[in-house]
Amino acid sequence: MKEYFEWLIENLILICGVISIVFVILIFIFLLKEGSGIFSHTSLTGFIFGKDWYPISDPPKFGILPLILGSFIVTLGAIIIAVPLGIASAVFLSEVVPRGIGDILKAIIELLAAIPSIVLGFIGIVILSPIIKNIFNLPTGLTALAGSVMLAFMALPTIVSIIEDAINSVPKSYREASYAMGATKWQTIRRVILPAASSGILAAIMLGIGRVIGETMAVLMITGNAAIIPTSFLQPVRTMTATIAAEMGEVIRGDAHYQALFGIGIVLFIITFLINLVSDLFLHKKRGKA
Amino acid sequence: MSEKIEIKKLNLFYGDFHALIDVNLGIPEKRVTSIIGPSGCGKSTLLRCLNRMNDLVEGVRVTGSIKIDNIEVCSPNTDLISLRQKVGMVFQRPNPFPLSIFENVVYGLRISGTNKRSVLEEVAEKSLSEVLLFDDLKDKLSDPALGLTLEQQQKLCIARVIAMRPEVILLDEPCSTLDPIATLKIEDLMQILKKDYSLVIVTHNMQQAARASDTTCYMLLGEMIECGETKDIFTAPKDKRTEDYISGRFG
Ligand SMILES: Nc1ncnc2c1ncn2[C@@H]1O[C@H](COP(=O)(O)OP(=O)(O)OP(=O)(O)O)[C@@H](O)[C@H]1O
Ligand SMILES: [Mg+2]
Numbered sequence: 001m002k003e004y005f006e007w008l009i010e011n012l013i014l015i016c017g018v019i020s021i022v023f024v025i026l027i028f029i030f031l032l033k034e035g036s037g038i039f040s041h042t043s044l045t046g047f048i049f050g051k052d053w054y055p056i057s058d059p060p061k062f063g064i065l066p067l068i069l070g071s072f073i074v075t076l077g078a079i080i081i082a083v084p085l086g087i088a089s090a091v092f093l094s095e096v097v098p099r100g101i102g103d104i105l106k107a108i109i110e111l112l113a114a115i116p117s118i119v120l121g122f123i124g125i126v127i128l129s130p131i132i133k134n135i136f137n138l139p140t141g142l143t144a145l146a147g148s149v150m151l152a153f154m155a156l157p158t159i160v161s162i163i164e165d166a167i168n169s170v171p172k173s174y175r176e177a178s179y180a181m182g183a184t185k186w187q188t189i190r191r192v193i194l195p196a197a198s199s200g201i202l203a204a205i206m207l208g209i210g211r212v213i214g215e216t217m218a219v220l221m222i223t224g225n226a227a228i229i230p231t232s233f234l235q236p237v238r239t240m241t242a243t244i245a246a247e248m249g250e251v252i253r254g255d256a257h258y259q260a261l262f263g264i265g266i267v268l269f270i271i272t273f274l275i276n277l278v279s280d281l282f283l284h285k286k287r288g289k290a
Numbered sequence: 291m292s293e294k295i296e297i298k299k300l301n302l303f304y305g306d307f308h309a310l311i312d313v314n315l316g317i318p319e320k321r322v323t324s325i326i327g328p329s330g331c332g333k334s335t336l337l338r339c340l341n342r343m344n345d346l347v348e349g350v351r352v353t354g355s356i357k358i359d360n361i362e363v364c365s366p367n368t369d370l371i372s373l374r375q376k377v378g379m380v381f382q383r384p385n386p387f388p389l390s391i392f393e394n395v396v397y398g399l400r401i402s403g404t405n406k407r408s409v410l411e412e413v414a415e416k417s418l419s420e421v422l423l424f425d426d427l428k429d430k431l432s433d434p435a436l437g438l439t440l441e442q443q444q445k446l447c448i449a450r451v452i453a454m455r456p457e458v459i460l461l462d463e464p465c466s467t468l469d470p471i472a473t474l475k476i477e478d479l480m481q482i483l484k485k486d487y488s489l490v491i492v493t494h495n496m497q498q499a500a501r502a503s504d505t506t507c508y509m510l511l512g513e514m515i516e517c518g519e520t521k522d523i524f525t526a527p528k529d530k531r532t533e534d535y536i537s538g539r540f541g
Contacts, residue, residue, distance in 0.1 A: 171385075173381060173383060173385035174385060174387055174388070176343070176346070176381065176385070177381065177385045177386075177387065177447070177450075178387070178397075179343065179346060179374070180341060180343055180374055180378070180379040180381075181374060181375070181378070181397060181398045181401065181450070181451070181454065182370070182371040182372070182373075182374035182375040182398065182401065182402070182454070183371075183397075183401045184371070184401075187401045191387075191397070191400065191401065192387050192389075195387075195388060195389060196387070196388045
């Protein structure tokens, strides 16, 4: 009876694992099936490196470079903001405040992740974009920068949480050795703890990027949505995700525009897949060492 | 023989637990002093008083006096940074930082603000030579320290301490994770190092104390029972409890 139960549980877990892998594969096949038609209209290089996204002009142009760069610049800005903040918060939580308080604060930061992105979008429109507009004296505050700031906030909980774990798993013996050499707390953090936690920090950054690049609602609301190749953080941009979300409702199923949106989906899928793969490698490296 | 460290009426409490009881002890200069005793008797605790590492433990209270070169260590005004540069420590498990071999050796210099490449290289070579590692490692100084054997790692930890030009080196069971041959090599190294440094070693291994130390101190349940020339302690102990312990009749 007990053996039968074990067998059942083992196989249930196996089936769940297999199902989730099968789903990922099916999703990718579906994307390919719906999207690959675009390449009979526009070449692969013309699609990825084309500078113009005019899906409803005649003839339509399906160059997604502005969208890729739009996603890139918003993500880059978000990471530039979120990584230093994330490292600083994680160090603060794990090394500065007493254990108990740190745990409570960490739980609160993790709660940030539960705020729906559309709510952050509202905050971005109502509060953040006027601030940006006034500070930089711009015609509109709906810019890449606004998107980056909002996305940085969305990515922070993940980043802080993973970095904090990485710092906590640095063996106590490193700290002891450093203090015994006459190092101060900050020297120990900077020269020993952060380098020792570096693979965890890199993994946090990669996962943060993965989270940010796939985000749709907030960027759709606050980046201004102009499909032009971005040259600065202070201009409206349009990301890949926002394009799909904004245009999917207007296309005719099966036509070139529809296929192009799926093509964008394929590109996004591959990018996030690679990012997750790389961050996994970092996390594994870390476990291997510990 | 002049005394480098003088401990008087030292008491230490972990919360309510009285871990060191009225410890009096003189540690001679440029000799090897070993502290032996059964597990939990307070050897590590005593050692960690000498560089104030117990400050890192919450709820520790210390009374009494420790003087190194006649300067009080236990006072709240003691500059911990210069104390710990003067009194280096080697731990039970080799604990090199997850940095390169070179960066491990020069860590002490870096944190005291020395970044001049030529100085760092000179000190690294000198310190690694002192622990007899330089010839083996000179071509791979930028390799990760964690890739070394345990014996090499422990020697590297000693080199890292030596690089700070300390006067006292504390070793807390430095050979307990090493094999017998590596253990003997570390003991040989200690004989070389005692020409320049005062060494204090905690060990579980009585043969090690007998082989490697000049002075031996026996502790039991937080008290210093007996302290004297190593050969006297092992051949003619004055205290019955010491005799029981070294003849294996303990417990
Ligand atoms: N941080 C601490 N908090 C409370 N009690 C402690 C702490 N550290 C050590 N002790 C207690 O103090 C006593 C002495 O510990 P210590 O580590 O100095 O012993 P030791 O002689 O080094 O033992 P071992 O040979 O096992 O290393 C032990 O009873 C131990 O349980
Ligand atoms: Mg001990």
